[in-house]
Amino acid sequence: MTFQVNREDGLFYRQTLFDQARRVVIKVGSAVLTDADGLNQEVIDNLAREISFLCSTGREVILVSSGAVAAGRQRLGISRQPGEELRVKQALAAMGQGLLMQAYEQAFGRYDQLVAQVLLTHEDLAHRDRYLNVRNTIYTLFEFGVVPIINENDTVSVKELRFGDNDTLGALITNMIGADMYIMLTDVDGLYTANPVTDPGAEPVYTVAEITPDVECMAGHTTSRLGTGGMQTKIRAARMVSVCGGSSFIGPGRNRDILRQLFSGDMVGTFFLPARDKITSRKHWIGHVLRPKGFLILDDGACRAVRDQGKSLLPSGILEVRGDFGVGAPVHCLDRRERLVAAGLINYSADDTRKIKGHRSSEIAGILGFKDSDVVIHRDNLVLLDRSDNIAPRDVA
Numbered sequence: 266m267t268f269q270v271n272r273e274d275g276l277f278y279r280q281t282l283f284d285q286a287r288r289v290v291i292k293v294g295s296a297v298l299t300d301a302d303g304l305n306q307e308v309i310d311n312l313a314r315e316i317s318f319l320c321s322t323g324r325e326v327i328l329v330s331s332g333a334v335a336a337g338r339q340r341l342g343i344s345r346q347p348g349e350e351l352r353v354k355q356a357l358a359a360m361g362q363g364l365l366m367q368a369y370e371q372a373f374g375r376y377d378q379l380v381a382q383v384l385l386t387h388e389d390l391a392h393r394d395r396y397l398n399v400r401n402t403i404y405t406l407f408e409f410g411v412v413p414i415i416n417e418n419d420t421v422s423v424k425e426l427r428f429g430d431n432d433t434l435g436a437l438i439t440n441m442i443g444a445d446m447y448i449m450l451t452d453v454d455g456l457y458t459a460n461p462v463t464d465p466g467a468e469p470v471y472t473v474a475e476i477t478p479d480v481e482c483m484a485g486h487t488t489s490r491l492g493t494g495g496m497q498t499k500i501r502a503a504r505m506v507s508v509c510g511g512s513s514f515i516g517p518g519r520n521r522d523i524l525r526q527l528f529s530g531d532m533v534g535t536f537f538l539p540a541r542d543k544i545t546s547r548k549h550w551i552g553h554v555l556r557p558k559g560f561l562i563l564d565d566g567a568c569r570a571v572r573d574q575g576k577s578l579l580p581s582g583i584l585e586v587r588g589d590f591g592v593g594a595p596v597h598c599l600d601r602r603e604r605l606v607a608a609g610l611i612n613y614s615a616d617d618t619r620k621i622k623g624h625r626s627s628e629i630a631g632i633l634g635f636k637d638s639d640v641v642i643h644r645d646n647l648v649l650l651d652r653s654d655n656i657a658p659r660d661v662a
């Protein structure tokens with residue numbers, strides 16, 4: 266299979282990238298942290314030991330941790346019901362987040378490692394000033410030698426704008442702070458060619474050079490009662506990190522020495538190499554953090570110009586405009602079959618874009634009575650996406 270590299274090359278890449286990684290984000294999922302009785306204290310103690318060890322090697326580490334809902338459930342003594350309402354989960358998270366932090370505070374305390382709680386909503390990352398504030402806070406915590414422990418602020422997150430799974434949140438944080446590596450610890454040994462829980466013939470994948478549609482097809486949803494998103498959200502997260510130049514890893518969170526093993530070059534779990542063509546942090550923010558306020562359907566020529574020739578989007582290539590948005594809003598560009606092509610910040614409002622669609626740039630001033638730009642989306646504000654980046658519902662946010 267073309268997306269995989271051979272074992273020797275894989276080992277070499279891993280060793281080099283782990284040696285060089287100075288800033289690392291570690292995400293630990295509900296499937297590992299929690300069991301039927303709530304938080305698994307042994308896993309928390311072990312994580313604290315392993316992360317304190319990494320910090321002692323001079324690395325800056327962030328922990329993205331789930332577990333608030335499970336901890337709240339444990340304290341209230343109520344079991345999980347099928348189709349549980351969001352408000353119930355939010356109430357459980359409100360109870361459990363404090364308990365989760367208490368568990369970490371104690372566990373890290375044994376190694377004299379300081380920790381801090383950072384709770385985020387999607388809105389915090391979608392507003393550029395808030396995004397930069399969060400980043401500065403994290404950098405300052407690093408200066409103090411503190412490990413930030415991040416979770417979604419479940420209690421205030423509205424349904425439509427939730428990260429939902431912490432895989433995505435961890436990837437956004439990795440790119441935001443320019444971390445070298447994103448480590449996702451879960452309840453399976455890594456990525457398999459199919460879900461190993463349901464398919465006994467599934468084989469482990471060690472090193473992924475490029476996240477092709479073949480790789481995406483391997484990923485199934487979660488079969489655990491505790492996790493959210495399964496491998497699908499992990500692969501998408503790995504892809505987001507890879508296009509920004511970082512590497513990712515998926516591996517077994519219950520393995521006692523997992524971080525020591527990884528950083529000493531053991532061949533465990535699945536490693537994803539950085540993409541060859543990386544995008545800037547600003548383009549990452551446009552394409553992966555912002556949710557679209559509208560959609561543009563493009564003709565084939567416009568898709569080719571944007572995707573293959575790196576050009577700006579002209580009004581002549583737009584077939585249809587969906588949604589109601591203002592100047593500067595984030596929009597998604599789709600092809601005729603409604604497959605995702607790109608995301609960008611638009612130079613005209615929805616009403617004005619509807620008026621100029623299908624026309625030449627030289628006609629804009631005549632139609633609108635003004636012309637702010639020849640192009641509808643400038644290529645500096647345009648980032649290519651594909652099917653697997655589609656995190657937004659097709660109706661407008």
Ligand SMILES: Nc1ncnc2c1ncn2[C@@H]1O[C@H](COP(=O)(O)OP(=O)(O)O)[C@@H](O)[C@H]1O
Nearest residue numbers: 294295296451457459460485487488492493495
């Ligand atoms: N191809 C695959 N390889 C490995 N695991 C897979 C695959 N497809 C689906 N899975 C599922 O993904 C689960 C891990 O994801 P999830 O339950 O969301 O964990 P977490 O809480 O750690 O994020 C595994 O338990 C497994 O059921």
Ligand SMILES: N[C@@H](CCC(=O)OP(=O)(O)O)C(=O)O
Nearest residue numbers: 294295331332333334431493
């Ligand atoms: N934010 C929620 C967890 C979300 C969640 O389950 O995510 P994941 O760990 O990716 O399966 C909590 O703290 O309980």
